[in-house]
Amino acid sequence: xxxxxTRLLSILAVATAIVxxxxxxxxxxxxxxxxxxMLDQRLGEVGRMVNSLLRSGDIDPMVAxxxxxxxxxxxxxxxxxxxxxxxxxxxxxxxxxxxxAPTEELATIGNGFADTxxxxxxxxxxxxxxxxxxxxxxxxxxxxERQGIVRQVIxxxxxxxxxxxxxxxxxxxxxxxxxxxxxxxxxxxLRQRKxxxxxxxxxxxxxxxxxxxxxxxxxxxxxxxxxxxxxxxFTAFAAHELRTPLAGLRLQAQLAMASGTEAERQTALRxxxxxxxxxxxxxxxxLELARLDNDVSPPDRSIDxxxxxxxxxxxxxxxxxxxxxAPNLRGLPxxxxxxxxSMTLRNLLENAVQQTPAGEAVLCDAHRDxxxxxxxxxxxxxGIPPEELQHIRKRFFRxxxxxxxxxxxxxxxxxxxxxxxxxxxxxRNRPEGGLVAEILLPLGQPAS
Amino acid sequence: xxxxxxxxxxxxxxxxxxxxxxxxxxxxAVSLMGxxxxxxxxxxxxxxxxxxxxxxxxGLDLLRQLxxxxxxxxxxxxxxxxxxxDRVQGLDDGADDxxxxxxxxxxxAARLRALGRRAQGRPTPQLIWGALVLDPARRDVAxxxxxxxxxxxxxxxxxxxxxxxxFILSREDLQERLYGWQDDVESNAIEVHIHKxxxxxxxxxxxxxxGVGYRMGEPVx
Numbered sequence: 001x002x003x004x005x006t007r008l009l010s011i012l013a014v015a016t017a018i019v020x021x022x023x024x025x026x027x028x029x030x031x032x033x034x035x036x037x038m039l040d041q042r043l044g045e046v047g048r049m050v051n052s053l054l055r056s057g058d059i060d061p062m063v064a065x066x067x068x069x070x071x072x073x074x075x076x077x078x079x080x081x082x083x084x085x086x087x088x089x090x091x092x093x094x095x096x097x098x099x100x101a102p103t104e105e106l107a108t109i110g111n112g113f114a115d116t117x118x119x120x121x122x123x124x125x126x127x128x129x130x131x132x133x134x135x136x137x138x139x140x141x142x143x144x145e146r147q148g149i150v151r152q153v154i155x156x157x158x159x160x161x162x163x164x165x166x167x168x169x170x171x172x173x174x175x176x177x178x179x180x181x182x183x184x185x186x187x188x189x190l191r192q193r194k195x196x197x198x199x200x201x202x203x204x205x206x207x208x209x210x211x212x213x214x215x216x217x218x219x220x221x222x223x224x225x226x227x228x229x230x231x232x233x234f235t236a237f238a239a240h241e242l243r244t245p246l247a248g249l250r251l252q253a254q255l256a257m258a259s260g261t262e263a264e265r266q267t268a269l270r271x272x273x274x275x276x277x278x279x280x281x282x283x284x285x286x287l288e289l290a291r292l293d294n295d296v297s298p299p300d301r302s303i304d305x306x307x308x309x310x311x312x313x314x315x316x317x318x319x320x321x322x323x324x325x326a327p328n329l330r331g332l333p334x335x336x337x338x339x340x341x342s343m344t345l346r347n348l349l350e351n352a353v354q355q356t357p358a359g360e361a362v363l364c365d366a367h368r369d370x371x372x373x374x375x376x377x378x379x380x381x382x383g384i385p386p387e388e389l390q391h392i393r394k395r396f397f398r399x400x401x402x403x404x405x406x407x408x409x410x411x412x413x414x415x416x417x418x419x420x421x422x423x424x425x426x427x428r429n430r431p432e433g434g435l436v437a438e439i440l441l442p443l444g445q446p447a448s
Numbered sequence: 449x450x451x452x453x454x455x456x457x458x459x460x461x462x463x464x465x466x467x468x469x470x471x472x473x474x475x476x477a478v479s480l481m482g483x484x485x486x487x488x489x490x491x492x493x494x495x496x497x498x499x500x501x502x503x504x505x506x507g508l509d510l511l512r513q514l515x516x517x518x519x520x521x522x523x524x525x526x527x528x529x530x531x532x533x534d535r536v537q538g539l540d541d542g543a544d545d546x547x548x549x550x551x552x553x554x555x556x557a558a559r560l561r562a563l564g565r566r567a568q569g570r571p572t573p574q575l576i577w578g579a580l581v582l583d584p585a586r587r588d589v590a591x592x593x594x595x596x597x598x599x600x601x602x603x604x605x606x607x608x609x610x611x612x613x614x615f616i617l618s619r620e621d622l623q624e625r626l627y628g629w630q631d632d633v634e635s636n637a638i639e640v641h642i643h644k645x646x647x648x649x650x651x652x653x654x655x656x657x658x659g660v661g662y663r664m665g666e667p668v669x
Binding site for chain 1: 456457459460462463464466467470480503504528529548549550551552553554
């Protein structure tokens, strides 16, 4: 699509020209008809006038014919009085005619109107026959003269139109330019913007036609600013979270250097390794969260529940606990994204392992109920205080029973991944102690 | 110096406890705000190292509570949040110093010593009593210019007494200064340390007030 301005201008110009032409044609036709009617009427009047002059007394037929030309002008636009009059006697002699009337007989008809050709000229003729005296009065208009009048009227319409059309085009051009100016201004403003400037454009005095676009653009900017702010908060949080293990790392390194005994040095070095592992896990989790925040939703598809669990277990080495899969899950389709499911399961298992005291087992099983497959991960840890249960899905939340290696992100990731994957995540405390995490996967359509 | 360490990160807590001990501090370490609150009520500390983000609340709340009940224990805030705004907020809430993570162990120790010095209104970094000079930073003692070798505990007893030379410290005060809550203390441990100090510094260096406690003797020229 080319310039709106050019398109608009050409459409308007063509439309205006067409409307004008139609108007002019109609006026031309109408004028022609009206003029014909009016001039015919005049021919009749003039004929009757000459006839009555002849009848009223002894008047020279030449004078009577000349009087025809004193009839009122048909229009002011007429170049001259072009009416012609002939008077013929019973013997067929031309006894009187107006000054410029041709000598050739205008028409051979009786009473009434006729279109005739005299020489090569078309004429409109009115005839009156006086039966008692035997005279014929012929009153005629040269049709070329009549056309001249119509031409003048048309010309009077076309000339201003021809002058007005460019003026109109100029006005249209100006008004379209004016209407489109906010677009240009906005484009310039956007070009000059710094990349981190996400304030709304909100240009003043917008035409209604472009307003929706700017509103949409501003809404987009607002959403961008929001997500940017969220990202910044997240980054700040992540940076802070990294600082504590970094501080531990530095401290332990200093202790290793300053310690007097080999045992102390070994302890410090072991702590350094733990701190590095912790930071590695934190970085992996930050990446997972970033992926969850940015990826589009996975396609909705069904997958065999048993295969899903097998694949997830195979992806985790070593698996902290044997996964008890109920036999009736084989061949049962569930609707979930396998990658997101694995991410959820891994984070839940890691959390369970962290919470469980050494020597105790993490339990993990999968079974089905009426409309979902439920994967349960339960640990033998301290559980989560009831007042903290509502917070455990928050990012960087670390409760009272937190562990050294926890980041406060595991359950947040599990929750975000499950929500994106189409499943549900539930937490509850076991009465005998420990946390139970349940993944609920909706049953899908059997693969066809 | 006896220091209360409040930090929820187990590795940092452990490392700081060990590191500050190496610098001659007696450290009590807790990881919850509630425990810290209880500790400040139960006994007196010469300084406190406080993390802001604790699992059961904000360290700043603890700080405000502390100041509200008139406790002037010097507080060093140690936290991951160290933007200017955070530092200003922390100091205005009653902290005496502020250190962002990660930090240098030596700097933490130096700042704690400075806090202790300021709290005692002492102009010099060394503790001086007559011809006796104790340097808390270098952890050495000199009598009339000659270095005196002291054990860690002996040094701590002497330091406690020299911080406020005119004051009498009871056996319990000294015990609290020297030992953590978990440590098993022999009932005559303090007497043993005092005895050894007198042996190294002279009989009159430390005076015993029967049934009350100990204080520094008259300064020796």
